[in-house]
Amino acid sequence: MQQDLFTKCVKFTTAREVMAAGVYPYFHKSQSEQGPETIVEGKKRVVICSNNYLGLASHPKVKEASIDAIKKFGTSPTGSRFLNGTFELHEIAEKKFARFVGKESAILFTTGHHSNLGAISTLVGKGDVVITDKLDHASIIDGCRLALGEMVRFRHNDMGDLERQLSRHKDKGKLIVVDGVFSMEGDIANLPKIVELARTYGARIMVDDAHSVGVLGENGRGTGEHFGLEAAVDVVMATASKSFASIGGFIASREEVIHYIKHFARSLIFTASLPPAQVAAIIASIDLIEKEPERRKKLWENTHKMKEGFEDLGFDTGTSNSPIIPITVGEDMKAFQMWRMLFDEGVFASPVITPAVPEGHAIIRTSFMATHTDEHLEFVLDSFEKVGKQLGIIPGGSIRRKKETQKRWKFTFSRERMTAATKRWIKNLWWFNR
Numbered sequence: 001m002q003q004d005l006f007t008k009c010v011k012f013t014t015a016r017e018v019m020a021a022g023v024y025p026y027f028h029k030s031q032s033e034q035g036p037e038t039i040v041e042g043k044k045r046v047v048i049c050s051n052n053y054l055g056l057a058s059h060p061k062v063k064e065a066s067i068d069a070i071k072k073f074g075t076s077p078t079g080s081r082f083l084n085g086t087f088e089l090h091e092i093a094e095k096k097f098a099r100f101v102g103k104e105s106a107i108l109f110t111t112g113h114h115s116n117l118g119a120i121s122t123l124v125g126k127g128d129v130v131i132t133d134k135l136d137h138a139s140i141i142d143g144c145r146l147a148l149g150e151m152v153r154f155r156h157n158d159m160g161d162l163e164r165q166l167s168r169h170k171d172k173g174k175l176i177v178v179d180g181v182f183s184m185e186g187d188i189a190n191l192p193k194i195v196e197l198a199r200t201y202g203a204r205i206m207v208d209d210a211h212s213v214g215v216l217g218e219n220g221r222g223t224g225e226h227f228g229l230e231a232a233v234d235v236v237m238a239t240a241s242k243s244f245a246s247i248g249g250f251i252a253s254r255e256e257v258i259h260y261i262k263h264f265a266r267s268l269i270f271t272a273s274l275p276p277a278q279v280a281a282i283i284a285s286i287d288l289i290e291k292e293p294e295r296r297k298k299l300w301e302n303t304h305k306m307k308e309g310f311e312d313l314g315f316d317t318g319t320s321n322s323p324i325i326p327i328t329v330g331e332d333m334k335a336f337q338m339w340r341m342l343f344d345e346g347v348f349a350s351p352v353i354t355p356a357v358p359e360g361h362a363i364i365r366t367s368f369m370a371t372h373t374d375e376h377l378e379f380v381l382d383s384f385e386k387v388g389k390q391l392g393i394i395p396g397g398s399i400r401r402k403k404e405t406q407k408r409w410k411f412t413f414s415r416e417r418m419t420a421a422t423k424r425w426i427k428n429l430w431w432f433n434r
Protein backbone atom coordinates (compact mmCIF):
# COMPACT_ATOMS: atom_id res chain seq x y z
CA MET A 1 0.00 0.00 0.00
CA GLN A 2 1.23 3.49 -0.81
CA GLN A 3 2.48 5.36 2.27
CA ASP A 4 1.92 9.07 2.83
CA LEU A 5 5.19 10.65 3.87
CA PHE A 6 3.40 12.82 6.41
CA THR A 7 1.81 9.92 8.34
CA LYS A 8 4.60 9.98 10.93
CA CYS A 9 4.00 13.71 11.53
CA VAL A 10 0.28 13.24 12.03
CA LYS A 11 0.88 10.33 14.41
CA PHE A 12 3.40 12.25 16.48
CA THR A 13 1.28 13.38 19.41
CA THR A 14 3.65 12.70 22.26
CA ALA A 15 5.15 16.19 22.54
CA ARG A 16 1.59 17.49 22.71
CA GLU A 17 0.94 15.12 25.63
CA VAL A 18 3.92 16.55 27.49
CA MET A 19 2.61 20.05 26.73
CA ALA A 20 -0.83 19.10 28.00
CA ALA A 21 0.78 17.74 31.17
CA GLY A 22 2.25 21.22 31.72
CA VAL A 23 5.91 20.23 31.89
CA TYR A 24 7.09 20.82 28.33
CA PRO A 25 10.42 22.58 28.82
CA TYR A 26 11.29 23.61 25.25
CA PHE A 27 10.77 26.66 23.01
CA HIS A 28 9.80 29.04 25.81
CA LYS A 29 9.80 32.63 24.61
CA SER A 30 12.09 35.35 25.94
CA GLN A 31 10.61 38.82 25.70
CA SER A 32 13.64 40.91 26.61
CA GLU A 33 17.42 40.86 26.27
CA GLN A 34 18.90 37.64 27.59
CA GLY A 35 21.03 38.76 30.48
CA PRO A 36 21.19 37.27 33.96
CA GLU A 37 17.52 38.20 34.26
CA THR A 38 15.12 37.87 31.37
CA ILE A 39 11.39 38.15 30.89
CA VAL A 40 10.30 34.70 29.82
CA GLU A 41 6.62 34.34 29.06
CA GLY A 42 5.55 37.43 30.92
CA LYS A 43 7.60 36.96 34.10
CA LYS A 44 11.07 38.08 35.08
CA ARG A 45 13.24 35.00 35.69
CA VAL A 46 16.87 34.44 36.60
CA VAL A 47 18.53 32.76 33.63
CA ILE A 48 20.83 29.85 34.41
CA CYS A 49 20.63 28.07 31.07
CA SER A 50 22.42 30.42 28.69
CA ASN A 51 26.00 30.30 27.47
CA ASN A 52 26.47 34.05 27.75
CA TYR A 53 29.37 33.34 30.12
CA LEU A 54 30.89 36.80 30.19
CA GLY A 55 27.57 38.62 29.87
CA LEU A 56 28.66 40.36 26.67
CA ALA A 57 25.47 39.65 24.68
CA SER A 58 23.95 42.86 26.02
CA HIS A 59 27.14 44.90 26.47
CA PRO A 60 26.66 48.47 25.11
CA LYS A 61 29.93 48.35 23.13
CA VAL A 62 29.00 45.06 21.47
CA LYS A 63 25.54 46.34 20.56
CA GLU A 64 26.96 49.59 19.25
CA ALA A 65 29.48 47.74 17.06
CA SER A 66 26.64 45.68 15.55
CA ILE A 67 24.50 48.73 14.87
CA ASP A 68 27.41 50.56 13.22
CA ALA A 69 28.09 47.52 11.02
CA ILE A 70 24.48 47.43 9.84
CA LYS A 71 24.68 51.13 9.00
CA LYS A 72 27.86 50.63 6.99
CA PHE A 73 27.37 47.18 5.43
CA GLY A 74 23.63 46.48 5.57
CA THR A 75 21.87 43.49 7.06
CA SER A 76 22.92 40.55 4.93
CA PRO A 77 25.85 39.36 2.81
CA THR A 78 23.29 37.60 0.53
CA GLY A 79 25.84 35.04 -0.55
CA SER A 80 28.61 32.60 0.35
CA ARG A 81 32.04 33.47 1.72
CA PHE A 82 33.37 31.85 -1.44
CA LEU A 83 31.67 34.31 -3.76
CA ASN A 84 30.25 37.72 -2.82
CA GLY A 85 29.81 37.09 0.94
CA THR A 86 33.28 38.01 2.26
CA PHE A 87 33.37 41.48 3.82
CA GLU A 88 36.49 43.07 5.26
CA LEU A 89 34.99 42.47 8.71
CA HIS A 90 35.16 38.68 8.22
CA GLU A 91 38.88 38.84 7.64
CA ILE A 92 39.45 41.19 10.59
CA ALA A 93 37.58 38.73 12.85
CA GLU A 94 39.56 35.76 11.47
CA LYS A 95 42.92 37.45 12.03
CA LYS A 96 41.89 38.48 15.54
CA PHE A 97 40.73 34.99 16.46
CA ALA A 98 43.81 33.29 15.01
CA ARG A 99 46.04 35.60 17.05
CA PHE A 100 43.84 35.09 20.14
CA VAL A 101 44.32 31.29 20.08
CA GLY A 102 47.91 31.41 18.81
CA LYS A 103 47.37 29.89 15.36
CA GLU A 104 48.56 31.00 11.91
CA SER A 105 45.17 31.29 10.33
CA ALA A 106 41.42 30.98 10.92
CA ILE A 107 38.20 30.75 8.94
CA LEU A 108 34.79 31.96 10.11
CA PHE A 109 31.72 29.83 9.37
CA THR A 110 28.08 30.89 9.76
CA THR A 111 27.54 28.77 12.90
CA GLY A 112 29.60 26.61 15.23
CA HIS A 113 27.68 23.62 13.94
CA HIS A 114 28.72 24.46 10.38
CA SER A 115 32.37 24.74 11.43
CA ASN A 116 32.44 21.24 12.94
CA LEU A 117 30.65 19.85 9.88
CA GLY A 118 33.03 21.59 7.51
CA ALA A 119 36.34 20.97 9.26
CA ILE A 120 35.81 17.32 10.18
CA SER A 121 34.22 16.22 6.91
CA THR A 122 37.00 17.95 4.96
CA LEU A 123 39.95 16.70 6.99
CA VAL A 124 38.82 13.10 7.51
CA GLY A 125 38.94 11.61 4.03
CA LYS A 126 38.55 8.08 2.71
CA GLY A 127 40.92 5.72 4.57
CA ASP A 128 41.31 8.11 7.53
CA VAL A 129 39.77 7.68 10.97
CA VAL A 130 38.21 10.20 13.35
CA ILE A 131 38.27 9.26 17.03
CA THR A 132 35.75 11.01 19.26
CA ASP A 133 34.80 11.06 22.92
CA LYS A 134 31.37 9.43 23.46
CA LEU A 135 30.07 12.66 25.01
CA ASP A 136 31.28 14.98 22.23
CA HIS A 137 28.78 17.55 20.99
CA ALA A 138 26.22 16.51 18.35
CA SER A 139 27.79 18.82 15.74
CA ILE A 140 31.04 16.83 16.00
CA ILE A 141 29.10 13.62 15.47
CA ASP A 142 27.33 15.17 12.48
CA GLY A 143 30.69 16.21 11.00
CA CYS A 144 31.94 12.62 11.44
CA ARG A 145 28.82 11.26 9.75
CA LEU A 146 29.46 13.47 6.74
CA ALA A 147 33.15 12.49 6.53
CA LEU A 148 34.19 9.72 4.15
CA GLY A 149 36.57 8.23 6.73
CA GLU A 150 35.69 5.86 9.57
CA MET A 151 34.40 7.14 12.91
CA VAL A 152 35.22 5.43 16.20
CA ARG A 153 34.38 6.52 19.74
CA PHE A 154 36.07 6.10 23.11
CA ARG A 155 34.45 6.12 26.55
CA HIS A 156 34.12 9.58 28.06
CA ASN A 157 37.52 10.93 29.10
CA ASP A 158 38.81 7.33 29.33
CA MET A 159 42.40 7.54 28.14
CA GLY A 160 42.90 3.76 28.22
CA ASP A 161 40.03 3.38 25.78
CA LEU A 162 41.40 6.19 23.59
CA GLU A 163 44.75 4.39 23.45
CA ARG A 164 43.01 1.13 22.48
CA GLN A 165 41.31 2.89 19.57
CA LEU A 166 44.53 4.59 18.47
CA SER A 167 46.44 1.32 18.52
CA ARG A 168 43.77 -0.38 16.38
CA HIS A 169 44.25 2.20 13.62
CA LYS A 170 48.03 2.62 13.62
CA ASP A 171 48.53 3.04 9.89
CA LYS A 172 45.68 5.44 9.13
CA GLY A 173 45.55 9.23 9.16
CA LYS A 174 43.97 9.98 12.55
CA LEU A 175 42.10 12.93 14.01
CA ILE A 176 41.13 12.93 17.71
CA VAL A 177 38.23 15.33 18.35
CA VAL A 178 37.14 16.32 21.86
CA ASP A 179 35.08 19.01 23.52
CA GLY A 180 37.41 21.18 25.64
CA VAL A 181 34.65 21.66 28.23
CA PHE A 182 31.87 19.08 27.84
CA SER A 183 28.62 20.88 27.25
CA MET A 184 26.38 18.92 29.63
CA GLU A 185 28.81 17.53 32.19
CA GLY A 186 30.95 20.67 32.55
CA ASP A 187 34.17 18.65 32.94
CA ILE A 188 37.37 19.33 31.00
CA ALA A 189 39.05 17.01 28.46
CA ASN A 190 42.27 15.38 29.67
CA LEU A 191 44.34 17.28 27.14
CA PRO A 192 47.81 16.46 28.58
CA LYS A 193 47.20 12.72 28.18
CA ILE A 194 45.54 13.18 24.78
CA VAL A 195 48.63 15.08 23.59
CA GLU A 196 50.91 12.33 24.88
CA LEU A 197 48.89 9.61 23.13
CA ALA A 198 48.57 11.62 19.91
CA ARG A 199 52.36 11.97 19.78
CA THR A 200 52.88 8.26 20.39
CA TYR A 201 50.42 7.18 17.70
CA GLY A 202 50.90 10.01 15.19
CA ALA A 203 47.40 11.49 15.46
CA ARG A 204 46.21 15.08 15.00
CA ILE A 205 44.14 16.79 17.72
CA MET A 206 41.08 19.00 17.27
CA VAL A 207 39.55 20.68 20.34
CA ASP A 208 36.04 22.12 20.30
CA ASP A 209 36.44 25.14 22.56
CA ALA A 210 32.79 26.26 22.33
CA HIS A 211 32.52 26.46 26.13
CA SER A 212 36.18 27.22 26.81
CA VAL A 213 37.10 30.39 24.92
CA GLY A 214 36.65 33.38 27.19
CA VAL A 215 36.38 30.96 30.13
CA LEU A 216 39.49 28.77 30.47
CA GLY A 217 43.11 29.88 30.65
CA GLU A 218 44.70 32.96 32.10
CA ASN A 219 43.70 35.04 29.08
CA GLY A 220 40.54 33.12 28.23
CA ARG A 221 42.16 31.46 25.23
CA GLY A 222 40.65 28.08 25.94
CA THR A 223 41.65 24.53 26.80
CA GLY A 224 45.13 24.72 25.24
CA GLU A 225 46.02 27.75 27.35
CA HIS A 226 44.47 26.19 30.47
CA PHE A 227 46.96 23.29 30.23
CA GLY A 228 49.85 25.29 28.73
CA LEU A 229 49.50 23.17 25.56
CA GLU A 230 48.31 25.67 22.95
CA ALA A 231 50.86 24.60 20.35
CA ALA A 232 49.98 20.92 20.73
CA VAL A 233 46.37 21.41 19.60
CA ASP A 234 46.40 21.12 15.80
CA VAL A 235 42.91 22.47 15.15
CA VAL A 236 40.93 24.79 17.43
CA MET A 237 37.20 25.17 16.93
CA ALA A 238 35.19 27.83 18.78
CA THR A 239 31.65 29.03 18.49
CA ALA A 240 30.87 32.73 18.53
CA SER A 241 27.47 32.00 20.09
CA LYS A 242 28.66 31.84 23.69
CA SER A 243 31.40 34.05 25.18
CA PHE A 244 31.71 35.96 21.88
CA ALA A 245 28.10 37.19 22.20
CA SER A 246 27.17 36.57 18.59
CA ILE A 247 26.73 33.63 16.30
CA GLY A 248 29.21 31.91 14.00
CA GLY A 249 32.06 29.43 14.36
CA PHE A 250 35.82 29.56 13.90
CA ILE A 251 38.31 26.93 12.84
CA ALA A 252 41.94 27.91 13.49
CA SER A 253 45.07 25.98 12.50
CA ARG A 254 48.14 26.07 10.25
CA GLU A 255 47.76 28.23 7.15
CA GLU A 256 47.77 25.24 4.74
CA VAL A 257 45.04 23.49 6.71
CA ILE A 258 42.77 26.54 6.69
CA HIS A 259 43.50 27.15 3.02
CA TYR A 260 42.42 23.56 2.29
CA ILE A 261 39.24 23.81 4.41
CA LYS A 262 38.32 27.08 2.68
CA HIS A 263 38.34 25.33 -0.68
CA PHE A 264 36.62 22.07 0.26
CA ALA A 265 34.24 22.59 3.22
CA ARG A 266 30.73 22.33 1.80
CA SER A 267 29.17 23.93 4.90
CA LEU A 268 31.26 27.02 4.17
CA ILE A 269 30.93 27.15 0.41
CA PHE A 270 27.26 26.31 0.04
CA THR A 271 25.74 28.64 2.60
CA ALA A 272 25.53 32.40 3.05
CA SER A 273 28.17 34.00 5.24
CA LEU A 274 27.71 35.54 8.66
CA PRO A 275 25.98 38.98 8.53
CA PRO A 276 28.24 42.00 9.24
CA ALA A 277 26.37 42.91 12.45
CA GLN A 278 27.20 39.52 13.95
CA VAL A 279 30.84 39.69 12.83
CA ALA A 280 31.21 43.14 14.38
CA ALA A 281 29.82 41.77 17.67
CA ILE A 282 32.50 39.06 17.66
CA ILE A 283 35.29 41.58 17.07
CA ALA A 284 34.02 43.83 19.87
CA SER A 285 33.68 40.85 22.23
CA ILE A 286 37.23 39.60 21.64
CA ASP A 287 38.48 43.15 22.32
CA LEU A 288 36.53 43.25 25.60
CA ILE A 289 37.76 39.80 26.63
CA GLU A 290 41.33 40.98 26.13
CA LYS A 291 40.82 44.32 27.88
CA GLU A 292 38.63 43.22 30.80
CA PRO A 293 40.00 40.06 32.41
CA GLU A 294 37.99 40.93 35.53
CA ARG A 295 34.90 39.52 33.78
CA ARG A 296 36.45 36.06 33.69
CA LYS A 297 37.56 36.45 37.31
CA LYS A 298 33.97 37.23 38.34
CA LEU A 299 32.67 34.31 36.27
CA TRP A 300 34.92 31.95 38.22
CA GLU A 301 33.95 33.51 41.57
CA ASN A 302 30.31 32.90 40.68
CA THR A 303 31.11 29.39 39.51
CA HIS A 304 32.87 28.46 42.77
CA LYS A 305 30.10 30.00 44.86
CA MET A 306 27.44 27.99 43.04
CA LYS A 307 29.30 24.70 43.03
CA GLU A 308 29.93 25.03 46.74
CA GLY A 309 26.38 26.25 47.38
CA PHE A 310 24.79 23.31 45.53
CA GLU A 311 27.06 20.81 47.24
CA ASP A 312 26.38 22.32 50.69
CA LEU A 313 22.69 21.79 50.02
CA GLY A 314 23.36 18.14 49.28
CA PHE A 315 23.05 18.18 45.48
CA ASP A 316 25.27 15.96 43.35
CA THR A 317 27.14 18.14 40.81
CA GLY A 318 28.96 15.30 39.04
CA THR A 319 32.44 15.92 37.67
CA SER A 320 31.96 19.57 36.72
CA ASN A 321 34.88 21.94 37.02
CA SER A 322 33.57 24.79 34.87
CA PRO A 323 30.67 27.29 34.87
CA ILE A 324 28.45 24.44 33.58
CA ILE A 325 27.18 22.72 36.73
CA PRO A 326 24.83 19.75 36.25
CA ILE A 327 22.49 18.92 39.13
CA THR A 328 21.68 15.21 39.30
CA VAL A 329 17.96 14.67 39.66
CA GLY A 330 17.35 10.99 38.79
CA GLU A 331 14.37 9.99 36.70
CA ASP A 332 13.62 11.87 33.48
CA MET A 333 10.13 12.75 34.65
CA LYS A 334 11.49 14.19 37.86
CA ALA A 335 13.81 16.44 35.85
CA PHE A 336 10.84 17.77 33.87
CA GLN A 337 8.93 18.29 37.09
CA MET A 338 11.86 20.05 38.71
CA TRP A 339 12.35 22.25 35.65
CA ARG A 340 8.69 23.30 35.88
CA MET A 341 8.84 24.00 39.61
CA LEU A 342 11.98 26.12 39.17
CA PHE A 343 10.37 27.96 36.27
CA ASP A 344 7.38 28.81 38.46
CA GLU A 345 9.74 30.02 41.19
CA GLY A 346 11.36 32.38 38.66
CA VAL A 347 14.43 30.37 37.61
CA PHE A 348 14.98 29.51 33.95
CA ALA A 349 17.09 26.30 33.73
CA SER A 350 17.39 23.31 31.33
CA PRO A 351 16.51 19.66 31.93
CA VAL A 352 18.74 17.04 30.29
CA ILE A 353 17.39 13.51 30.07
CA THR A 354 18.24 10.11 28.53
CA PRO A 355 19.95 9.29 26.20
CA ALA A 356 22.13 12.37 26.77
CA VAL A 357 22.73 11.01 30.27
CA PRO A 358 22.52 7.39 31.49
CA GLU A 359 19.06 6.13 32.48
CA GLY A 360 18.11 7.33 35.96
CA HIS A 361 20.68 10.15 35.92
CA ALA A 362 18.68 13.01 34.42
CA ILE A 363 20.06 16.42 35.32
CA ILE A 364 19.13 20.06 35.49
CA ARG A 365 21.93 21.76 33.56
CA THR A 366 22.88 25.07 35.13
CA SER A 367 25.42 27.54 33.76
CA PHE A 368 26.59 30.81 35.21
CA MET A 369 27.66 34.24 33.99
CA ALA A 370 30.00 36.97 35.10
CA THR A 371 26.98 39.28 35.30
CA HIS A 372 25.00 37.24 37.84
CA THR A 373 24.92 39.21 41.08
CA ASP A 374 25.08 37.70 44.57
CA GLU A 375 21.32 38.33 44.83
CA HIS A 376 20.67 36.30 41.68
CA LEU A 377 22.83 33.46 42.93
CA GLU A 378 21.25 33.43 46.41
CA PHE A 379 17.82 33.39 44.81
CA VAL A 380 18.81 30.41 42.64
CA LEU A 381 20.17 28.49 45.65
CA ASP A 382 17.03 29.24 47.67
CA SER A 383 14.84 28.04 44.82
CA PHE A 384 16.85 24.83 44.35
CA GLU A 385 16.75 24.20 48.10
CA LYS A 386 12.99 24.59 48.19
CA VAL A 387 12.26 22.53 45.08
CA GLY A 388 14.95 19.92 45.82
CA LYS A 389 13.38 19.23 49.21
CA GLN A 390 9.86 19.08 47.84
CA LEU A 391 10.98 16.50 45.31
CA GLY A 392 13.04 14.56 47.84
CA ILE A 393 16.29 15.10 45.91
CA ILE A 394 17.99 16.59 48.94
CA PRO A 395 17.12 15.83 52.56
CA GLY A 396 14.32 17.84 54.18
CA GLY A 397 14.85 20.11 57.16
CA SER A 398 16.82 23.25 57.04
CA ILE A 399 20.30 22.84 55.66
CA ARG A 400 21.26 26.20 54.32
CA ARG A 401 18.83 28.69 55.80
CA LYS A 402 15.68 28.35 57.87
CA LYS A 403 13.51 29.58 55.09
CA GLU A 404 11.56 26.57 53.97
CA THR A 405 8.31 27.72 52.46
CA GLN A 406 5.15 25.79 53.01
CA LYS A 407 3.59 25.97 49.57
CA ARG A 408 2.84 22.47 48.31
CA TRP A 409 3.61 21.68 44.74
CA LYS A 410 0.19 21.19 43.23
CA PHE A 411 1.10 19.90 39.86
CA THR A 412 -0.40 16.49 39.18
CA PHE A 413 2.07 15.31 36.57
CA SER A 414 3.17 11.73 37.07
CA ARG A 415 5.05 9.02 35.24
CA GLU A 416 1.83 6.99 34.97
CA ARG A 417 0.18 9.69 32.89
CA MET A 418 2.80 9.25 30.21
CA THR A 419 1.99 6.82 27.43
CA ALA A 420 4.64 4.41 26.20
CA ALA A 421 4.88 6.52 23.03
CA THR A 422 5.65 9.64 25.06
CA LYS A 423 8.39 7.85 26.94
CA ARG A 424 9.82 6.63 23.63
CA TRP A 425 9.74 10.11 22.19
CA ILE A 426 11.52 11.55 25.19
CA LYS A 427 14.21 8.91 24.78
CA ASN A 428 14.72 9.86 21.15
CA LEU A 429 14.80 13.62 21.39
CA TRP A 430 17.00 14.25 18.44
CA TRP A 431 19.15 16.96 19.91
CA PHE A 432 20.21 14.78 22.78
CA ASN A 433 20.83 11.74 20.66
CA ARG A 434 24.56 12.14 20.35
Ligand SMILES: Cc1ncc(COP(=O)(O)O)c(C=O)c1O
Pocket residue numbers: 111112113114116137139179183208210211239240241247248249
Ligand atom coordinates in the same frame (compact mmCIF):
# COMPACT_ATOMS: atom_id res chain seq x y z
C1 LIG B 1 30.50 21.89 22.30
C2 LIG B 1 29.70 22.57 21.24
N1 LIG B 1 30.15 22.57 19.98
C3 LIG B 1 29.48 23.15 18.97
C4 LIG B 1 28.29 23.80 19.20
C5 LIG B 1 27.54 24.42 18.05
O1 LIG B 1 27.68 25.79 18.10
P1 LIG B 1 26.61 26.81 17.50
O2 LIG B 1 25.48 26.88 18.47
O3 LIG B 1 27.36 28.07 17.40
O4 LIG B 1 26.17 26.28 16.18
C6 LIG B 1 27.78 23.85 20.49
C7 LIG B 1 26.51 24.55 20.74
O5 LIG B 1 25.82 24.39 21.67
C8 LIG B 1 28.50 23.22 21.54
O6 LIG B 1 28.05 23.24 22.79
